[in-house]
Amino acid sequence: MPPRVRFAPSPTGYLHVGGARTALFNWLYARQTGGVLVLRIEDTDRERSSDAHTQVILDGLSWLGITWDEGPLFQGGFGQRHQADALRLLEAGKAYRCFCTREELDAQRRVTKGGREAFRYDRRCHRLAPDEVQSRLAQGDPFVVRFLMPSGEIAWEDAVHGRISFQGHDLDDLVILRADGTPIYNLAVVSDDIAMQITHVIRGDDHISNTPKQVALYRALGAPEPVFAHVPMILGSDGKKLSKRHGATAVGDYQDQGIFPAAMRNFLALLGWSPGGDREIMSEQEMTELFSLEGIQRKPAVFDTAKLEWMNGQYLSALDAELLRVPVERQLRILGVNAEGRDLLALIDAVKTRSRTIVHVAEQVAVRIQGPGPRDEKGDKLVAKLGDAYARNLGLMREALEPLSDAEWNAEMILARLTATAESHALKLGDAMQPIRVALTGGTVSEPVNELLAVVGREASLRRLVVPAP
Protein backbone atom coordinates (compact mmCIF):
# COMPACT_ATOMS: atom_id res chain seq x y z
CA MET A 1 0.00 0.00 0.00
CA PRO A 2 1.49 3.34 -1.02
CA PRO A 3 2.18 5.84 1.76
CA ARG A 4 -0.30 8.57 2.50
CA VAL A 5 1.12 11.81 3.87
CA ARG A 6 -0.45 15.14 4.62
CA PHE A 7 0.36 18.81 4.98
CA ALA A 8 -1.91 20.41 7.54
CA PRO A 9 -1.45 24.16 7.93
CA SER A 10 -3.72 26.29 10.05
CA PRO A 11 -4.99 29.35 8.19
CA THR A 12 -3.97 31.83 10.85
CA GLY A 13 -1.26 33.62 8.89
CA TYR A 14 0.73 33.60 5.69
CA LEU A 15 2.56 30.60 4.35
CA HIS A 16 5.72 30.72 6.40
CA VAL A 17 8.95 29.38 4.92
CA GLY A 18 9.01 26.74 7.66
CA GLY A 19 5.57 25.56 6.69
CA ALA A 20 6.53 25.65 3.05
CA ARG A 21 9.47 23.40 3.75
CA THR A 22 7.33 20.95 5.68
CA ALA A 23 4.96 20.86 2.73
CA LEU A 24 7.91 20.35 0.40
CA PHE A 25 9.24 17.38 2.36
CA ASN A 26 5.83 15.76 2.39
CA TRP A 27 5.48 16.38 -1.32
CA LEU A 28 8.93 14.99 -2.10
CA TYR A 29 8.22 11.91 -0.04
CA ALA A 30 4.87 11.30 -1.71
CA ARG A 31 6.32 11.80 -5.17
CA GLN A 32 9.23 9.51 -4.50
CA THR A 33 7.22 6.67 -3.07
CA GLY A 34 4.26 6.98 -5.39
CA GLY A 35 2.22 7.99 -2.39
CA VAL A 36 -0.60 10.43 -1.86
CA LEU A 37 -0.35 13.95 -0.42
CA VAL A 38 -3.45 15.16 1.38
CA LEU A 39 -3.87 18.87 2.01
CA ARG A 40 -5.86 19.55 5.13
CA ILE A 41 -6.67 23.00 6.44
CA GLU A 42 -6.79 22.98 10.23
CA ASP A 43 -9.35 25.63 10.90
CA THR A 44 -10.76 24.48 14.21
CA ASP A 45 -9.62 27.71 15.84
CA ARG A 46 -12.35 29.82 14.32
CA GLU A 47 -11.19 32.96 16.06
CA ARG A 48 -7.91 33.10 14.22
CA SER A 49 -8.69 31.34 10.97
CA SER A 50 -9.77 33.10 7.80
CA ASP A 51 -10.56 32.31 4.20
CA ALA A 52 -8.09 34.93 3.06
CA HIS A 53 -5.27 33.12 4.83
CA THR A 54 -6.36 29.82 3.36
CA GLN A 55 -6.15 31.34 -0.10
CA VAL A 56 -2.70 32.77 0.54
CA ILE A 57 -1.46 29.36 1.65
CA LEU A 58 -2.93 27.65 -1.41
CA ASP A 59 -1.38 30.30 -3.66
CA GLY A 60 2.00 29.93 -1.98
CA LEU A 61 2.00 26.17 -2.46
CA SER A 62 0.96 26.51 -6.07
CA TRP A 63 3.68 29.06 -6.70
CA LEU A 64 6.24 26.64 -5.29
CA GLY A 65 4.89 23.96 -7.58
CA ILE A 66 3.73 21.79 -4.72
CA THR A 67 0.67 19.88 -5.81
CA TRP A 68 -1.61 17.78 -3.65
CA ASP A 69 -3.62 14.72 -4.53
CA GLU A 70 -6.54 15.11 -2.14
CA GLY A 71 -8.13 18.20 -0.68
CA PRO A 72 -8.04 20.84 0.42
CA LEU A 73 -10.07 19.26 3.18
CA PHE A 74 -11.33 21.47 5.96
CA GLN A 75 -10.98 20.14 9.45
CA GLY A 76 -13.91 22.24 10.58
CA GLY A 77 -16.16 20.01 8.50
CA PHE A 78 -15.34 16.91 10.50
CA GLY A 79 -16.70 18.04 13.84
CA GLN A 80 -19.19 15.19 14.04
CA ARG A 81 -16.52 12.52 13.65
CA HIS A 82 -14.34 14.27 16.21
CA GLN A 83 -17.22 14.28 18.67
CA ALA A 84 -18.03 10.67 17.94
CA ASP A 85 -14.43 9.67 18.63
CA ALA A 86 -14.42 11.61 21.87
CA LEU A 87 -17.68 9.94 22.84
CA ARG A 88 -16.23 6.51 22.16
CA LEU A 89 -13.38 7.32 24.49
CA LEU A 90 -15.82 8.58 27.08
CA GLU A 91 -17.92 5.42 26.93
CA ALA A 92 -14.87 3.21 27.11
CA GLY A 93 -13.77 4.99 30.27
CA LYS A 94 -10.71 6.36 28.52
CA ALA A 95 -11.90 9.91 28.88
CA TYR A 96 -14.08 11.74 31.38
CA ARG A 97 -16.17 14.84 31.81
CA CYS A 98 -14.53 17.70 33.66
CA PHE A 99 -16.68 20.41 35.20
CA CYS A 100 -13.84 22.60 36.43
CA THR A 101 -14.12 26.19 35.28
CA ARG A 102 -11.27 28.17 33.81
CA GLU A 103 -11.09 30.13 37.03
CA GLU A 104 -10.74 26.99 39.12
CA LEU A 105 -8.03 25.70 36.82
CA ASP A 106 -6.17 28.99 36.96
CA ALA A 107 -6.28 28.83 40.73
CA GLN A 108 -4.88 25.30 40.68
CA ARG A 109 -2.12 26.43 38.36
CA ARG A 110 -1.12 29.21 40.67
CA VAL A 111 -0.72 26.75 43.53
CA THR A 112 1.74 24.57 41.67
CA LYS A 113 3.49 27.53 40.10
CA GLY A 114 6.88 28.06 41.63
CA GLY A 115 6.98 24.49 42.89
CA ARG A 116 9.36 22.03 41.36
CA GLU A 117 6.60 20.04 39.71
CA ALA A 118 4.89 20.94 36.48
CA PHE A 119 1.19 21.65 36.64
CA ARG A 120 -0.93 18.67 35.84
CA TYR A 121 -4.67 18.45 36.25
CA ASP A 122 -5.32 16.55 39.47
CA ARG A 123 -8.18 14.48 38.03
CA ARG A 124 -10.61 15.63 40.66
CA CYS A 125 -13.47 15.35 38.18
CA HIS A 126 -12.41 11.83 37.29
CA ARG A 127 -13.08 10.90 40.89
CA LEU A 128 -16.60 12.30 40.81
CA ALA A 129 -19.24 9.73 41.77
CA PRO A 130 -21.46 8.64 38.84
CA ASP A 131 -24.60 10.05 40.39
CA GLU A 132 -22.96 13.39 40.97
CA VAL A 133 -21.91 13.51 37.33
CA GLN A 134 -25.52 12.76 36.42
CA SER A 135 -26.92 15.47 38.61
CA ARG A 136 -24.50 18.09 37.32
CA LEU A 137 -25.34 17.04 33.82
CA ALA A 138 -29.04 17.35 34.61
CA GLN A 139 -28.32 20.77 36.07
CA GLY A 140 -26.86 21.78 32.76
CA ASP A 141 -23.35 22.50 34.11
CA PRO A 142 -20.90 23.06 31.27
CA PHE A 143 -18.12 20.52 30.95
CA VAL A 144 -15.18 19.63 28.77
CA VAL A 145 -14.03 16.12 27.92
CA ARG A 146 -10.58 15.16 29.16
CA PHE A 147 -8.51 12.27 27.96
CA LEU A 148 -7.37 9.95 30.75
CA MET A 149 -3.65 9.81 30.08
CA PRO A 150 -2.34 6.33 30.69
CA SER A 151 0.74 5.90 32.86
CA GLY A 152 3.85 4.13 31.73
CA GLU A 153 6.19 4.75 28.87
CA ILE A 154 4.98 6.17 25.58
CA ALA A 155 7.64 5.87 22.92
CA TRP A 156 7.94 5.76 19.17
CA GLU A 157 10.64 5.28 16.58
CA ASP A 158 10.97 8.67 14.94
CA ALA A 159 12.12 8.50 11.34
CA VAL A 160 14.56 11.34 11.83
CA HIS A 161 15.39 11.29 15.53
CA GLY A 162 15.32 7.61 16.31
CA ARG A 163 13.62 6.44 19.47
CA ILE A 164 11.89 9.15 21.50
CA SER A 165 10.36 8.30 24.83
CA PHE A 166 8.06 10.07 27.28
CA GLN A 167 6.49 8.95 30.53
CA GLY A 168 2.71 9.02 30.72
CA HIS A 169 2.78 10.52 34.20
CA ASP A 170 4.61 13.60 32.86
CA LEU A 171 1.71 14.29 30.54
CA ASP A 172 -1.49 16.10 31.40
CA ASP A 173 -5.01 14.77 30.98
CA LEU A 174 -5.55 16.93 27.96
CA VAL A 175 -8.88 18.41 27.04
CA ILE A 176 -10.13 16.85 23.81
CA LEU A 177 -13.55 18.48 23.55
CA ARG A 178 -14.32 22.05 24.52
CA ALA A 179 -17.42 22.98 26.49
CA ASP A 180 -19.11 23.89 23.21
CA GLY A 181 -18.41 20.42 21.86
CA THR A 182 -15.76 21.47 19.35
CA PRO A 183 -12.56 19.41 19.28
CA ILE A 184 -9.13 20.44 20.45
CA TYR A 185 -6.18 20.17 18.09
CA ASN A 186 -4.69 16.89 19.29
CA LEU A 187 -7.96 15.01 19.03
CA ALA A 188 -8.88 16.54 15.68
CA VAL A 189 -5.50 15.68 14.21
CA VAL A 190 -5.54 12.08 15.37
CA SER A 191 -9.15 11.57 14.39
CA ASP A 192 -8.48 13.00 10.93
CA ASP A 193 -5.21 11.18 10.39
CA ILE A 194 -6.90 7.91 11.26
CA ALA A 195 -9.89 8.61 9.03
CA MET A 196 -7.66 9.70 6.16
CA GLN A 197 -5.44 6.67 6.67
CA ILE A 198 -2.30 8.73 6.97
CA THR A 199 0.73 6.46 7.16
CA HIS A 200 3.52 9.03 7.62
CA VAL A 201 3.26 12.19 9.67
CA ILE A 202 6.04 14.53 8.55
CA ARG A 203 5.86 17.78 10.50
CA GLY A 204 7.88 20.33 12.45
CA ASP A 205 10.00 19.56 15.46
CA ASP A 206 7.80 21.76 17.62
CA HIS A 207 5.25 18.95 17.57
CA ILE A 208 7.51 16.43 19.29
CA SER A 209 5.88 17.10 22.62
CA ASN A 210 2.42 16.65 21.10
CA THR A 211 3.33 13.28 19.69
CA PRO A 212 3.17 11.20 22.89
CA LYS A 213 -0.31 12.59 23.52
CA GLN A 214 -1.32 11.66 20.02
CA VAL A 215 0.25 8.22 20.26
CA ALA A 216 -1.81 7.61 23.41
CA LEU A 217 -4.90 8.73 21.53
CA TYR A 218 -4.19 6.35 18.64
CA ARG A 219 -3.88 3.49 21.10
CA ALA A 220 -7.03 4.43 22.98
CA LEU A 221 -8.90 4.65 19.70
CA GLY A 222 -7.53 1.28 18.69
CA ALA A 223 -5.90 2.56 15.53
CA PRO A 224 -2.44 1.71 14.20
CA GLU A 225 0.13 4.46 14.66
CA PRO A 226 1.68 6.13 11.63
CA VAL A 227 5.40 6.68 11.18
CA PHE A 228 6.39 10.03 12.68
CA ALA A 229 9.15 12.16 11.18
CA HIS A 230 9.91 15.42 12.95
CA VAL A 231 11.85 17.87 10.87
CA PRO A 232 13.93 20.59 12.55
CA MET A 233 12.90 24.21 12.81
CA ILE A 234 14.11 27.10 10.70
CA LEU A 235 15.84 29.86 12.62
CA GLY A 236 16.76 33.48 11.92
CA SER A 237 20.35 34.67 11.73
CA ASP A 238 20.38 35.20 15.50
CA GLY A 239 19.48 31.61 16.24
CA LYS A 240 15.96 32.48 17.29
CA LYS A 241 12.87 31.10 15.67
CA LEU A 242 12.40 32.84 12.33
CA SER A 243 10.08 35.81 12.72
CA LYS A 244 9.11 38.99 10.96
CA ARG A 245 12.01 40.82 12.53
CA HIS A 246 14.40 38.75 10.43
CA GLY A 247 12.93 40.21 7.26
CA ALA A 248 10.87 38.25 4.82
CA THR A 249 9.40 35.05 6.26
CA ALA A 250 6.37 34.57 4.04
CA VAL A 251 6.76 32.70 0.81
CA GLY A 252 4.99 35.55 -0.96
CA ASP A 253 7.74 37.96 0.08
CA TYR A 254 10.26 35.99 -1.95
CA GLN A 255 7.93 35.83 -4.88
CA ASP A 256 7.82 39.64 -4.75
CA GLN A 257 11.59 39.85 -4.60
CA GLY A 258 11.96 38.01 -7.86
CA ILE A 259 13.02 34.64 -6.47
CA PHE A 260 12.17 31.72 -8.74
CA PRO A 261 9.99 28.95 -7.37
CA ALA A 262 12.51 26.35 -8.49
CA ALA A 263 15.32 28.15 -6.66
CA MET A 264 13.20 28.54 -3.55
CA ARG A 265 12.31 24.88 -3.66
CA ASN A 266 15.91 23.83 -4.08
CA PHE A 267 17.05 26.11 -1.28
CA LEU A 268 14.29 25.04 1.10
CA ALA A 269 14.98 21.38 0.40
CA LEU A 270 18.60 21.86 1.41
CA LEU A 271 17.60 23.51 4.65
CA GLY A 272 17.61 20.54 6.96
CA TRP A 273 18.03 17.89 4.33
CA SER A 274 20.99 16.74 2.32
CA PRO A 275 21.24 14.04 -0.30
CA GLY A 276 24.74 13.33 1.02
CA GLY A 277 27.92 14.36 -0.68
CA ASP A 278 28.29 17.67 -2.49
CA ARG A 279 25.04 17.89 -4.39
CA GLU A 280 23.41 21.30 -4.23
CA ILE A 281 21.72 22.42 -7.43
CA MET A 282 19.15 19.76 -8.19
CA SER A 283 16.28 19.46 -10.60
CA GLU A 284 12.86 18.59 -9.31
CA GLN A 285 13.34 15.07 -10.58
CA GLU A 286 16.74 14.62 -8.93
CA MET A 287 15.34 15.88 -5.67
CA THR A 288 12.46 13.46 -5.64
CA GLU A 289 14.75 10.58 -6.51
CA LEU A 290 17.33 11.43 -3.88
CA PHE A 291 14.96 12.40 -1.09
CA SER A 292 14.90 10.30 2.05
CA LEU A 293 13.69 10.72 5.60
CA GLU A 294 17.07 9.46 6.82
CA GLY A 295 18.81 12.37 5.12
CA ILE A 296 16.94 14.88 7.26
CA GLN A 297 19.07 16.79 9.72
CA ARG A 298 18.30 16.69 13.42
CA LYS A 299 19.44 20.18 14.32
CA PRO A 300 17.66 23.39 13.38
CA ALA A 301 18.87 25.38 10.37
CA VAL A 302 19.45 29.10 10.00
CA PHE A 303 17.78 30.74 7.00
CA ASP A 304 20.51 32.42 4.95
CA THR A 305 19.13 34.91 2.45
CA ALA A 306 22.51 35.41 0.79
CA LYS A 307 22.67 31.77 -0.20
CA LEU A 308 19.10 31.83 -1.45
CA GLU A 309 19.99 34.75 -3.71
CA TRP A 310 23.11 33.02 -4.93
CA MET A 311 21.06 29.95 -5.75
CA ASN A 312 18.49 32.10 -7.50
CA GLY A 313 21.34 33.48 -9.59
CA GLN A 314 22.30 29.96 -10.60
CA TYR A 315 18.79 29.30 -11.86
CA LEU A 316 18.64 32.71 -13.49
CA SER A 317 21.82 32.13 -15.48
CA ALA A 318 20.52 28.84 -16.78
CA LEU A 319 17.19 30.26 -17.89
CA ASP A 320 16.47 31.28 -21.45
CA ALA A 321 16.23 35.04 -21.96
CA GLU A 322 12.84 34.62 -23.59
CA LEU A 323 11.41 33.26 -20.36
CA LEU A 324 12.72 36.29 -18.53
CA ARG A 325 11.29 38.89 -20.88
CA VAL A 326 7.86 39.35 -19.37
CA PRO A 327 8.96 39.71 -15.75
CA VAL A 328 11.82 41.98 -16.75
CA GLU A 329 9.48 44.18 -18.74
CA ARG A 330 7.20 44.45 -15.77
CA GLN A 331 10.11 45.38 -13.56
CA LEU A 332 11.33 47.98 -16.08
CA ARG A 333 7.93 49.61 -16.00
CA ILE A 334 8.24 49.86 -12.25
CA LEU A 335 11.63 51.50 -12.71
CA GLY A 336 10.08 53.85 -15.24
CA VAL A 337 12.38 52.77 -18.04
CA ASN A 338 11.21 52.70 -21.63
CA ALA A 339 12.63 49.71 -23.49
CA GLU A 340 10.89 50.54 -26.75
CA GLY A 341 12.94 49.80 -29.83
CA ARG A 342 15.57 47.91 -27.89
CA ASP A 343 16.61 44.31 -28.34
CA LEU A 344 15.55 43.33 -24.89
CA LEU A 345 16.49 39.69 -25.29
CA ALA A 346 20.08 40.57 -26.15
CA LEU A 347 20.27 42.90 -23.19
CA ILE A 348 18.91 40.26 -20.86
CA ASP A 349 21.36 37.71 -22.19
CA ALA A 350 24.19 40.12 -21.57
CA VAL A 351 23.39 40.63 -17.91
CA LYS A 352 21.61 37.54 -16.66
CA THR A 353 24.68 35.52 -15.76
CA ARG A 354 25.86 38.18 -13.40
CA SER A 355 22.51 38.82 -11.82
CA ARG A 356 20.83 37.22 -8.88
CA THR A 357 17.21 38.23 -9.23
CA ILE A 358 14.84 39.55 -11.87
CA VAL A 359 14.95 42.89 -10.11
CA HIS A 360 18.69 42.94 -10.52
CA VAL A 361 18.48 41.99 -14.19
CA ALA A 362 16.05 44.83 -14.82
CA GLU A 363 18.29 47.30 -13.05
CA GLN A 364 21.27 46.35 -15.15
CA VAL A 365 19.25 46.40 -18.32
CA ALA A 366 18.06 49.86 -17.33
CA VAL A 367 21.63 51.06 -16.96
CA ARG A 368 22.43 49.77 -20.43
CA ILE A 369 19.42 51.42 -21.98
CA GLN A 370 20.00 54.75 -20.32
CA GLY A 371 23.75 54.62 -20.50
CA PRO A 372 25.88 56.60 -18.09
CA GLY A 373 23.18 59.17 -18.77
CA PRO A 374 22.69 62.69 -17.64
CA ARG A 375 22.94 62.01 -13.97
CA ASP A 376 25.06 64.47 -12.12
CA GLU A 377 28.65 63.84 -11.26
CA LYS A 378 28.10 64.23 -7.57
CA GLY A 379 25.53 61.48 -7.66
CA ASP A 380 27.93 59.18 -9.49
CA LYS A 381 30.55 59.60 -6.86
CA LEU A 382 28.04 58.91 -4.15
CA VAL A 383 26.91 55.76 -5.89
CA ALA A 384 30.45 54.45 -6.05
CA LYS A 385 31.14 55.41 -2.52
CA LEU A 386 27.98 53.82 -1.26
CA GLY A 387 28.65 50.63 -3.18
CA ASP A 388 31.80 50.15 -1.15
CA ALA A 389 30.34 51.33 2.07
CA TYR A 390 27.39 49.06 1.57
CA ALA A 391 29.41 45.89 1.45
CA ARG A 392 31.71 46.94 4.23
CA ASN A 393 29.07 48.13 6.58
CA LEU A 394 26.38 45.57 6.07
CA GLY A 395 27.55 43.68 9.11
CA LEU A 396 27.42 46.81 11.18
CA MET A 397 23.93 47.54 10.00
CA ARG A 398 22.87 44.10 11.02
CA GLU A 399 24.45 44.63 14.38
CA ALA A 400 22.55 47.85 14.72
CA LEU A 401 19.17 46.58 13.64
CA GLU A 402 18.86 43.03 14.86
CA PRO A 403 18.38 43.89 18.53
CA LEU A 404 15.28 45.85 17.66
CA SER A 405 12.03 44.24 18.68
CA ASP A 406 9.00 44.32 16.44
CA ALA A 407 7.56 47.10 18.52
CA GLU A 408 10.70 49.17 18.07
CA TRP A 409 10.79 48.62 14.34
CA ASN A 410 10.02 52.14 13.27
CA ALA A 411 11.85 54.96 11.58
CA GLU A 412 12.95 56.77 14.72
CA MET A 413 14.37 53.71 16.44
CA ILE A 414 16.09 52.47 13.29
CA LEU A 415 17.67 55.83 12.71
CA ALA A 416 18.78 56.06 16.32
CA ARG A 417 20.33 52.62 16.26
CA LEU A 418 22.16 53.23 12.99
CA THR A 419 23.57 56.48 14.25
CA ALA A 420 24.60 55.04 17.59
CA THR A 421 26.30 52.07 15.97
CA ALA A 422 28.18 54.28 13.56
CA GLU A 423 29.41 56.42 16.40
CA SER A 424 30.36 53.55 18.65
CA HIS A 425 32.57 52.17 15.91
CA ALA A 426 34.00 55.59 15.13
CA LEU A 427 33.28 54.90 11.50
CA LYS A 428 32.11 57.21 8.82
CA LEU A 429 28.82 55.56 8.22
CA GLY A 430 27.19 58.88 7.69
CA ASP A 431 27.59 58.89 3.95
CA ALA A 432 26.32 55.39 3.54
CA MET A 433 23.39 56.06 5.77
CA GLN A 434 22.45 59.33 4.23
CA PRO A 435 19.91 57.93 1.77
CA ILE A 436 18.32 55.78 4.42
CA ARG A 437 18.10 58.72 6.71
CA VAL A 438 16.49 60.81 4.04
CA ALA A 439 13.95 58.14 3.30
CA LEU A 440 13.16 57.47 6.91
CA THR A 441 12.77 61.04 7.93
CA GLY A 442 10.47 61.64 5.01
CA GLY A 443 12.71 64.19 3.35
CA THR A 444 12.58 64.72 -0.37
CA VAL A 445 14.30 61.92 -2.17
CA SER A 446 16.34 63.38 -4.99
CA GLU A 447 17.21 61.54 -8.16
CA PRO A 448 20.75 60.48 -7.18
CA VAL A 449 19.47 59.38 -3.82
CA ASN A 450 16.99 57.15 -5.58
CA GLU A 451 19.91 55.41 -7.19
CA LEU A 452 21.54 54.97 -3.85
CA LEU A 453 18.40 53.44 -2.52
CA ALA A 454 18.42 50.97 -5.35
CA VAL A 455 21.91 49.89 -4.33
CA VAL A 456 21.24 49.71 -0.65
CA GLY A 457 17.79 48.28 -1.05
CA ARG A 458 19.07 45.15 -2.65
CA GLU A 459 19.54 43.60 0.74
CA ALA A 460 16.11 42.34 1.72
CA SER A 461 16.34 43.43 5.32
CA LEU A 462 17.33 46.92 4.29
CA ARG A 463 14.70 47.11 1.65
CA ARG A 464 12.21 46.88 4.44
CA LEU A 465 13.75 50.01 5.84
CA VAL A 466 13.16 52.13 2.85
CA VAL A 467 9.93 50.50 1.78
CA PRO A 468 8.22 49.56 5.04
CA ALA A 469 5.77 46.73 4.72
CA PRO A 470 2.17 47.92 4.80
Added chain:
RNA sequence: GGCGCUAUCGUCUAGAGGCCUAGGACACAGCCCUCUCAAGGCUGGUACACGGGUUCGAAUCCCGUUAGCGCUACCA
Protein backbone atom coordinates in the same frame (compact mmCIF):
# COMPACT_ATOMS: atom_id res chain seq x y z
C1' G B 1 10.60 25.00 37.32
C1' G B 2 9.08 20.23 34.58
C1' C B 3 9.41 17.29 30.15
C1' G B 4 11.72 16.73 25.49
C1' C B 5 15.05 17.71 21.35
C1' U B 6 19.84 19.28 19.60
C1' A B 7 25.31 20.22 19.43
C1' U B 8 31.29 19.81 12.72
C1' C B 9 33.86 26.50 9.74
C1' G B 10 30.00 33.00 10.57
C1' U B 11 25.87 30.00 7.66
C1' C B 12 23.96 25.32 4.93
C1' U B 13 26.29 20.80 5.22
C1' A B 14 29.72 15.94 3.96
C1' G B 15 31.19 12.48 7.51
C1' A B 16 27.50 6.06 9.89
C1' G B 17 35.52 3.78 14.35
C1' G B 18 41.00 4.04 10.83
C1' C B 19 40.14 6.88 3.70
C1' C B 20 40.03 13.35 8.27
C1' U B 21 46.95 16.99 9.17
C1' A B 22 37.99 17.09 8.62
C1' G B 23 35.65 17.74 2.23
C1' G B 24 32.02 20.99 -0.57
C1' A B 25 28.81 25.38 -0.97
C1' C B 26 27.34 30.45 0.65
C1' A B 27 29.57 34.51 3.03
C1' C B 28 34.30 36.95 4.05
C1' A B 29 39.62 38.66 2.76
C1' G B 30 43.50 39.24 -0.97
C1' C B 31 45.02 39.00 -6.04
C1' C B 32 43.77 38.57 -11.41
C1' C B 33 40.32 39.86 -15.28
C1' U B 34 37.45 44.20 -16.19
C1' C B 35 34.05 50.72 -19.26
C1' U B 36 30.20 49.28 -14.81
C1' C B 37 29.11 44.57 -12.11
C1' A B 38 26.72 41.07 -6.28
C1' A B 39 29.72 37.41 -13.21
C1' G B 40 34.38 34.55 -13.89
C1' G B 41 39.54 32.72 -12.29
C1' C B 42 43.22 31.90 -8.43
C1' U B 43 44.68 32.06 -3.28
C1' G B 44 43.57 32.37 1.99
C1' G B 45 41.53 32.21 7.08
C1' U B 46 38.00 29.98 10.11
C1' A B 47 34.87 24.18 12.78
C1' C B 48 34.38 18.40 15.33
C1' A B 49 31.04 22.77 22.64
C1' C B 50 33.58 20.83 27.28
C1' G B 51 34.96 16.64 30.55
C1' G B 52 35.23 11.60 31.32
C1' G B 53 35.04 6.69 29.45
C1' U B 54 34.96 2.21 25.58
C1' U B 55 38.77 0.95 21.78
C1' C B 56 45.17 -0.55 19.22
C1' G B 57 42.47 3.76 17.15
C1' A B 58 36.64 8.34 18.08
C1' A B 59 34.04 14.08 14.75
C1' U B 60 31.88 9.19 14.60
C1' C B 61 29.87 4.62 20.33
C1' C B 62 28.53 5.41 25.94
C1' C B 63 27.99 8.68 30.34
C1' G B 64 28.09 13.49 32.45
C1' U B 65 28.41 18.95 32.09
C1' U B 66 27.35 23.31 29.51
C1' A B 67 24.67 25.92 25.97
C1' G B 68 20.67 26.62 22.55
C1' C B 69 15.83 25.56 21.12
C1' G B 70 10.76 23.51 21.62
C1' C B 71 6.47 22.28 24.48
C1' U B 72 4.26 23.04 29.20
C1' A B 73 -4.03 26.48 26.96
C1' C B 74 -11.25 24.83 26.66
C1' C B 75 -4.16 27.74 20.34
C1' A B 76 -2.68 25.09 16.26
